[in-house]
Amino acid sequence: MSYGRVTTVEFNSEQDAEELKVHYRENAPSTFPDAEMMISIQTGPTTAVAVSIYPTKEALDASNEARDALLEGYKASIKSVETLEGDVN
Numbered sequence: 001m002s003y004g005r006v007t008t009v010e011f012n013s014e015q016d017a018e019e020l021k022v023h024y025r026e027n028a029p030s031t032f033p034d035a036e037m038m039i040s041i042q043t044g045p046t047t048a049v050a051v052s053i054y055p056t057k058e059a060l061d062a063s064n065e066a067r068d069a070l071l072e073g074y075k076a077s078i079k080s081v082e083t084l085e086g087d088v089n
Helices: 014-031 057-062 064-073
Strands: 003-011 037-044 047-054 078-087
Touching: 003 014, 003 057, 014 037, 014 047, 047 057, 057 064
Parallel strands: none
Antiparallel strands: 003 047, 003 078, 037 047
């Protein structure tokens, strides 16, 4: 069964949001090669929601190191991050 992650990010500024949006669009496919689907939705000037679907929970868990590194690299730009995970129905 597929397993998904929904991440809501609030940035410190519109410029911070734009910079990570561009980085994600250009690099996410190679950074998260096991993802079956990745969608990023800009929900406001300084907010975004990212949805990632993986074939299994184990595959999603294996992506955590790359995800953590990405977030760490942008931590000065991020006000808050909320994450939900679960089975895709």
